[in-house]
Amino acid sequence: MDKVYLRPLIIFFLLGLCSLFYYFGELIDWAAWNALRNDFFYGVHDVHRLFFLAPIVYAGYTARVRGAVIVTLISFIILLPxxxxxxxxxxxxxxxxxxIIFxxxxxxLVGVIRNQSERAQKLEAFITGEKDKLLxxxxxxxDGVIITGPDYTIRYMNSKMADTFGNGTGLTCYHHLGKREAPCLPQCRITDVITKGAIEKWHCGFPDGTSYEVVAAPYVDTDGTMCQISVFRDILKRTTSPEGIPASK
Known part of the structure; x- marks a missing residue:
């Protein structure tokens, strides 16, 4: 049986159990179960009422605010006599x-928190799905594409970039791409891209003689970190024909 159909049964079972406990003293008197008599069942029932929190909280968790309100009203009717x-x-x-108010x-509150938690999970799943589509x-x-964090760490490289430079995810871009020990200043514009939200364009040369036109834009990763997404276009391929003859302009 589906768990969804079991939830109302569980709620009514809890309500029945709490009601039986709440009126157990009267049940003992009615059935003449003298062996079960205890002062606890005949005292102030403030403690006994606390057991009704179980079905109310469970209803809030499974049926949200509406469920909590309905079960609270049912509990009120049970406690009233x-x-x-x-x-x-x-x-x-x-x-x-x-x-009852408490x-x-x-x-x-349990229902509200549960609603917010579900919305957050759905939103996270949606964002993750959209990121997967983008990637x-x-x-x-x-063209080569990389996503770089504010600490210059490479968070993503597409196949073209990985084939050209090797997979450097988790390494700093200046060390993996440029074989440097420090950021590629003043060419690199990552600070302007991330802090100012600017779209920047510059030329970037590497030790092997290759040169790329880099177009960078701000990008918010799924963890909320502002990053830089960069497109690397090989300038040599753009200015040279397949036969190695400079292309006409």
């Missing part, structure tokens, strides 16, 4: 109403 007709102690109605608030698109591009 003792407050009106049975309890010999002072202010039974007031104590019962205060508990329990309803707790159950509703698949980037992976099929003819």
């Amino acid at each position: 003792r407050a009106f007709f049975i309890s010999p102690y002072p202010d039974p109605i007031l104590r019962m109403v205060l508990f 329990a309803g608030i707790v159950g509703s 698949r698109i980037l992976d099929g591009m003819a």
